[in-house]
Amino acid sequence: MNKKLSAPDGTIALFVKLGISDARILEHLYLSALGRYPSAAERQSELANLAKAENVPGPAEAKKEARRQALEDMLWALVTSKEFLFNY
Numbered sequence: 001m002n003k004k005l006s007a008p009d010g011t012i013a014l015f016v017k018l019g020i021s022d023a024r025i026l027e028h029l030y031l032s033a034l035g036r037y038p039s040a041a042e043r044q045s046e047l048a049n050l051a052k053a054e055n056v057p058g059p060a061e062a063k064k065e066a067r068r069q070a071l072e073d074m075l076w077a078l079v080t081s082k083e084f085l086f087n088y
Contacts (some may be wrong), residue, residue, distance in 0.1 A: 001079075005072045012075065016068045022050045034079035035087060046074060047077060 004010060015025050026046050030038045038046065053070035054063050080086060 001077070007076055012068060012071045015071065016064060020068075022047055026050075026074075028073055029071075029078060033075070033084050034081075049074070 005012060007013065017084075023043075027037055030036060030042070035061045050067065050070050056062055056066040080081060
C-alpha cells in the first residue's frame, strides 16, 4: 500500500505535479475514499495540516516533498479508517 501511495506516477504525485489546490485534492480524496465530501471540521483540520506541511523551512523542493508526504499520510488515514472499511 505504501508503494502505491508514494508511486512517482500515482495520483498524489500527479496532483502535486499539476499544482492542484489543497481544497480540491481534499475533496477528491474524500469522495474517492469515502464517497462523501469532508465535513467542515474535517476540511478545516486537514487544510491546516497541509498548510503546516507546506511551511517547512528550505527550498521549494522541500516544501513540495513535505506537501506530497502530508497528502500521502492523509490518504493512508482515509483508506485505513473504519468508515472506509465499512463502505468497502
